[in-house]
Amino acid sequence: MAECHPVGFQWVVEARARGARVFHVDPRYTRTSALADRHLPIRAGADIVLLGALINHVLVNELDFREYVLAYTNAATIVSADFRDTEDLDGLFSGFDAGSRKYDPSSWAYEGVDEEPAAGLRGEQLEGGAHHAEVAGADQYGSGGAREQASPPTDPTLRHPRCVYQILRRHFARYTPELVEQVCGVSKADFAELAGAITENSGREHTTAWVYAVGWTQHTVGAQYIRTASILQLLLGNMGRPGGGILALRGHASIQGSTDIPTLFNILPGYLPMPNAHEHQNLDDYLKGAGAETGFWGRKRSYMVSLLKAWWGEHATADNDFCFGHLPRLTGDHGHYSTVMAQIDGTVKGYFVVGENPAIGSSGGKAQRFGLANLDWLVVRDLTLVETATFWKNGPELATGEMRTEDIATEVFFLPAATHAEKEGTFTNTQRLLQWRHKALDPPEDCRSELWFYHHLGKRIRARLSDDEIDRPLRELAWDYPEEGERAEPSASAVLREINGTGPDGRTLSAYTELKPDGSTRCGCWIYCGVYADEVNQAARRKPDSEQSWVAPEWGWAWPANRRTLYNRASADPEGRPWSERKAYVWWDAEKGEWTGHDVPDFELTKPPDYLPPEGAVAEDALAGTDPFIMQADGKGWLFAPAGLADGPLPTHYEPQESPVPNLLYGQRANPARRLYDRPESPYNPPESPRFPYVLTTYRLTEHHTAGAMSRPLSYLAELQPALFCEVSPELAGLVGLVNGGWATIVTTRTAIEARVLVTERVRPLRVQGHTVHQVGLPYHWGWDGGGLVTGDSTNDLLPIVLDPNVYIQEGKAVTCDLRPGRRPTGPALLELIREYRDG
């Protein structure tokens, strides 16, 4: 955090000055470790064992926050008798189909109470596994829950053998301090200190927060890493409370916004799923399959219809299903890496790359570049000539003879972009805060914003349409944004206003609760409804820090409804009183009959704590006054996820695709549902291979940004970090014959790259399963060009293309490699070296 989010880290430093204890779990010693109370070096790829052992420690010693757990989680809920755990099936949950490598999750469901809802649920759950696996469906519930019963059977004594609490106890029973030592390389003493600290610092008077970044997500079990932390935090009562939570440190200025208003294949704005061809012929089918009917997700018809109205305006009517048929349909995985394979296969002809540099930034760079070389046309928009734009002119495949410039038929357009200073608009930061940027000056020469590019591209496309039916969605599209200035820049305010949405009177809406299912409201992204409340750009609010409360509600605008801490109903006890004075945040004011506090309550303002839902209630009415997790079907925090995940209802330790050791827990070595590509462009290092004995992990430096296009051309930054280097321990340097400041060649089955050697005790060899495991650290900011003042080999070229099955993120943080002293071979000799490694 100190390295990659330095200014955010000031708050950690400040908390520590006020008595907080800080633990840093990371394979490397960094600036964060230097300012922490304790650094725990861990083997990359082993975190579920560490977190699972913390869960086990809490359960075995009954250190959970029992009142919170009983009231706010599904600990007491009884699960189907058909469910079998990984402990029963040697690393598989019930429902796995070895042929398709996918789960049917129906046996993970809550126990049915009667025929009617159980039958309705069963349909989705039966389809669920394959569907989730095909379209990264777990993402569909990003802001809502998967469908489940609002009031499933429970056992509040937590003794029923099939209640979630008992299932958890059995599932994590073997996650012991001894296992942590064996698998993670973290000593029993260090584990005991960590376990003691987090349990002592949780409960009524205290909260503990977990902070993570892509070190937790870029794994074949990435989503389950976060699930493990969620279970721990729910057991300790650390969700929805000040100073608690699981905080994702996102790495790009508006990467949160890019998910909320997604340029992602499987979702529409506000985490509404993209429709699937096989299941969603019309709006009713679609809504039936799109998750919970109870909780606030139960209002998804209002969200969807309002989106369709924002896009197709007066053409979208109740009679034509609000133009639902205009939406293209998915039939499987159309994600980034599958798209690259489709480029290589020749299906994808044209490619827009905007503010992104996949030739350097994505895993398996060679596959990326072979994809680019097989396009008809490519549009690259960026500030500098990134390697994705110049692969045909000076890419590494030209040096090896795998490509020749003259043979590459790709037509390339490079269009220069505007910087953040030269356009206005909002970024959504890592805490869901939208902040409006005012424009400082116009962009120079041909430089333009993406807003300008897509607005004007849309206009030109619309000017060339035919009467053909396939053009109807474009003809009827609401695409009429006011233009400003001599460059005819579309108004970003007008776009934000459309995102916020308007009511029947044409005025902006104030909250998503005002959205209607009948087509009378328009809203481009329901979770952002309110950002333009009262016709005021709320994201542009800048009341100084010193002039408002510590929650700072008048700086920018946080979705949803300007809430700064999600699910904050849980900061009060079931009766609505703060758990403690010290941790008071949101509470029930019985006199006024409403919720109040330091933040906007994440609850219906006047729903009393003793509210009980009537039979058959839908949407939020189906949740009780004690159900804080209002997006979930049952209003509970899910310790056990009965639906919604592609690879199991509970997190389980699997080794990474490429690992130097076997899985000590199960015969099943790696995540059985992981996404593999069985193609020559995507070779894998064999597991436990003596040819690739070391663990490789990648990371960022403070002085550079991602693939380097925003940092390598800047002289201040290039001078601070001029060259790619690998971090190795003195022991590993001695073993391989590496010299500090000299060169090393790092090899995988994908390629070999060279880097300067940094011999340092910041990386320590770990004892794992009786072996010494050496780890190699590599930053990834360099490339051969990119307008960089400093250049170097691309680290991501080393990485495999193997993905988490829930969200299709690549496993970039734990792979294996070999190390050799000296520089890598050049030209065809490089290919020869890789061939030797592959064929042995």
Add this chain to the structure above:
Amino acid sequence: MAQGGWISRWPVLRQLRGEDGRSRAARSARTDALRPRTEQADSVARSVCPYCAVGCGQLIYVKDGRVTQIEGDPDSPVSRGRLCPKGAASKQLVTHPGRQKHVLYRRPHGTEWEALDLDTAMDMIAERVLRTRRQTWQQEHEGKTVRRTMGIASLGGATLDNEENYLMKKLYTALGAIQVENQARI
């Protein structure tokens, strides 16, 4: 400080006399006359750092149509005026000489970039989108209506504004392009 002529105030002399060279004895008349660039700016825009997702407030100072300084915004409850090395260097992101300011075109099999004007490039791109869309249009797939093109894909960075992502998703969806992805996946 003792009063006297410029010689007695000369920092070298004061430091030779034993005053602390890292403190007031480092000041000269020239130092006293220096003014911060931020004071002379024609305008200042309240902005947000474009690097990581912490969202530090920035103040962007402009004079004579050029960015002259970018500083942390002390009012921000997120960052309280601080910037990291990248944020502090972000003026160079706008002003560095390697920045590309003109459209470039590489024809199929071409060995060099060629110049192209923006308007022509926009027309050419619009034509290619429509041509590829028509050539690769799928009305049905395995007997189901899909109304889409698998021939056009997009990958965006996560420094795009919300408003930009919104127009992208809206236009691509109306085009029937579904392979629309972002750094947020990666």
